[in-house]
Amino acid sequence: MGCPYNNNYRPMEDAIHTDFKDDMSYGDYLNLGPILSAQNPLSDQHDEMLFIIIHQASELWLKLAGHELSKAVQNIQNGDFGHAFKVISRVKQILNQLTQSWNILSTLTPVDYLKFRDALGHSSGFQSYGYRKIEFLLGNKNESLLQVHENDPLVYQELKQIITQPSLYDVTIQALEQNGLSIDKSVLARDFSQPYQSNESVLKAWLNVYQNADEHFNLYELAEKLVDIEDSFQQWRFKHMYTVQRIIGNKVGTGGSSGVGFLKKALDISFFPELFELRTHL
Numbered sequence: 684m685g686c687p688y689n690n691n692y693r694p695m696e697d698a699i700h701t702d703f704k705d706d707m708s709y710g711d712y713l714n715l716g717p718i719l720s721a722q723n724p725l726s727d728q729h730d731e732m733l734f735i736i737i738h739q740a741s742e743l744w745l746k747l748a749g750h751e752l753s754k755a756v757q758n759i760q761n762g763d764f765g766h767a768f769k770v771i772s773r774v775k776q777i778l779n780q781l782t783q784s785w786n787i788l789s790t791l792t793p794v795d796y797l798k799f800r801d802a803l804g805h806s807s808g809f810q811s812y813g814y815r816k817i818e819f820l821l822g823n824k825n826e827s828l829l830q831v832h833e834n835d836p837l838v839y840q841e842l843k844q845i846i847t848q849p850s851l852y853d854v855t856i857q858a859l860e861q862n863g864l865s866i867d868k869s870v871l872a873r874d875f876s877q878p879y880q881s882n883e884s885v886l887k888a889w890l891n892v893y894q895n896a897d898e899h900f901n902l903y904e905l906a907e908k909l910v911d912i913e914d915s916f917q918q919w920r921f922k923h924m925y926t927v928q929r930i931i932g933n934k935v936g937t938g939g940s941s942g943v944g945f946l947k948k949a950l951d952i953s954f955f956p957e958l959f960e961l962r963t964h965l
């Protein structure tokens with residue numbers, strides 16, 4: 684019997700490009716120079732590299748999730764449910780990927796973290812604008828959270844613009860109305876920068892959609908996709924809170940909050956409250 688691994692050697696092929704003096708390489712296209720030299724630990728602790736990379740990688744995924752969610756809002760506004768489903772499904776997988784990364788961070792022990800925690804000063808994920816952008820796009824509006832971005836005019840302007848625009852849930856409610864379901868004017872003409880409050884007419888519209896799913900199939904499918912997103916988002920919030928508890932117990936956060944207590948309160952926020960409420964009434 685021959686060894687399946689031959690001689691453990693893969694020869695080069697003649698056609699493989701090797702000269703990038705005047706040609707765009709992989710690293711050129713992806714701008715890997717700046718990206719891979721942006722990890723600058725402030726301590727001499729081995730584990731600070733994990734801490735930096737997990738945050739930077741999360742920020743990239745958050746950036747992509749924001750990019751996709753903005754598209755989903757546009758798609759729904761244009762009545763293009765097919766493309767909205769495609770990007771929303773992608774966002775769900777991005778969120779799952781982000782949740783998975785807590786398992787890597789859990790290998791950081793409290794003792795390891797304390798060795799470099801002081802170096803972080805007051806910096807905290809609470810100041811992540813990529814994350815705040817997603818919360819606003821999904822519909823968790825809270826103007827007081829803009830304050831921490833006042834020192835960065837470009838970021839502040841972008842977040843201010845997103846908070847005043849209809850969220851993914853606002854445009855979904857508009858789609859309910861455009862598809863013949865009755866929605867209170869006060870909801871359709873609401874001040875989008877304010878937190879969304881659950882509304883009886885929206886609940887009734889969703890009940891109608893769920894009870895007549897064949898007639899309103901796109902809306903029904905959209906609703907279940909939104910529930911998927913909230914499910915994945917809550918898992919991220921929960922794993923963050925739980926990992927933080929595992930690492931810092933009940934210490935206050937570097938951002939100044941009460942820490943785990945503050946993070947737990949976020950678990951009570953729903954982007955799409957009627958989609959969960961309706962289940963009781965079916």
Ligand code: HEM
Binds near residue numbers: 814937
């Ligand atoms: C050792 C690891 C971590 C600890 C101890 C930690 C701790 C905390 C704490 C205590 C807060 C509340 C605000 C504050 O007072 O600082 C917070 C918020 C936050 N953290 Fe982390 N965190 C960790 C890792 C991460 C990672 C990897 C991310 C990924 C981007 C992240 C993203 C966030 C976000 C987005 C918030 C705001 C959440 C909200 O507004 O509800 N954190 N973190």
